Amino acid sequence: MSEAGAEALRRGRRDIVIGALLMVVATFCFVSLDSILKALAARHDVLFLAWGRNLFQVVYLIAAMPFLGARRMLVTRHPFIQLCRGAALVGTTVFIVLALKTMPLAQTYAITFSAPLIATVLAMIFLKEQPSLRRWACILAGFAGVMVALQPQAPGAGGFLVFPLAMALANAGYHVLTRAIASDEDPLAMLFHVGFFALLITSLALPWSWSWMAQWEWGLLALGGAFGTLAHLLLIEAFRRAPTAVISPMIYSQIxxxxxxxxxxxxxxxxxxxxxxxxxxxxxGVALIRSRG
Incomplete structure (x- = not known):
């Protein structure tokens, strides 16, 4: 192997390691965001918190436009699908916060991990993808795991167990919509527009959901928005550096x-x-991601 080839191989291996680490950091950022929303949800309306989370994401991205490129963020070929992605993001945020109001973080994530499994089923229905028998076995085994995690060990959880399942469904829809346009959109445009449309949707509820917050609570919400924005930017960089089969399983470090x-x-x-x-x-989930058919 030539020296140039060996250097390219080393660079490729280094990128895979960096990509995997970036994904792990992104998952910690997502959990930090959810933890902040969980703490604030004891005092404030869930839709208001979703509005604030998206407001700060849009503000941060606008501030980053001179460095990342305004055109890359603003131009989209699929405004309607971006709107639907925004609605799915709102559903994801609202349902996970509702779940976390009464359930532990670990149990909530154990159930929401079914999102990739649900996304595979939705992709079969709407994108005409045909899972193999091996993938169906992974899906059924995954849902069996969800049933195990669903045991209502959280005090007072009861019917609230439906919320993490609803979050997983909304998140699966978000994944399918993202997959449908991923090859035709700039990742930064997808990040900006999903936050922008989610902000517009949650703004409609402000007359009923507005909540007065102390300065330290606004600071917490701003920090949560920063965690969410950073997490998405890290995801983009992670997938740029390494294959999906390497990066996607890293999301399970959320547990x-x-x-x-x-x-x-x-x-x-x-x-x-x-x-x-x-x-x-x-x-x-890992078996499903690594399956080729």
Whole structure:
């Protein structure tokens, strides 16, 4: 192998490692955002918090336009699908915050990990993708894991267990819509427009959802918006550097972040059923991602 070829190989391996690490950091950012929303949801309306989270994301991206390129963010070929992605993002945010109001972080994430499995089913219906028998086996095993994690160990959870499932469904819809236009849109445009349309949608509810917050609460919400924006930018860079089959399984490191933050911040100790269910869903998701047919 030539020296140039060896250097290219080393650069490729380095990019894969960096991409995987970026994905892990992104998942910790997402859990940090959700933890902030969980804390604020005890005092404020969920739709108002979703509005604030998207407001700060749009503000941060506008501030970054001189560095990342205004045209790259503003030009879109699929405004209607971007609007639908914004609606799906609103649903994802609202449902996960509603779940976290009554459920531990770890249990909520164990259930929402079913999103890639649901996305595969939705892609079969709407994008005419045909999963193989191996993929169907992964999907069924994953949902079995969800059933294990669904055991209502969270105090007072009860019917609120529907919220993480609804979040997984909304997130799956978001994934399918993203996949439908990913090859035809700039990633930065997809990031800006999903936040912009989500902000417009949640603004419609402001007359009913507005909540007065203390300065420190606005600071927390601004920090949450920064975590969310940074997480999405890290995702873009991660997928630019490494293959999907390497990067996507890294999202399951969220369960580690959820257990750690849940214990340190909220005093939550994950149950055996939660961890077992999460392990089954994670194994099924990884197998699904790595499956070629």
């Amino acid at each position: 580690i972040a959820a257990c750690l933050i849940g214990y340190l911040v909220f005093g939550e100790v994950p149950t055996l059923a939660t961890l077992l269910g999460a392990a089954i869903v994670i194994a099924s």
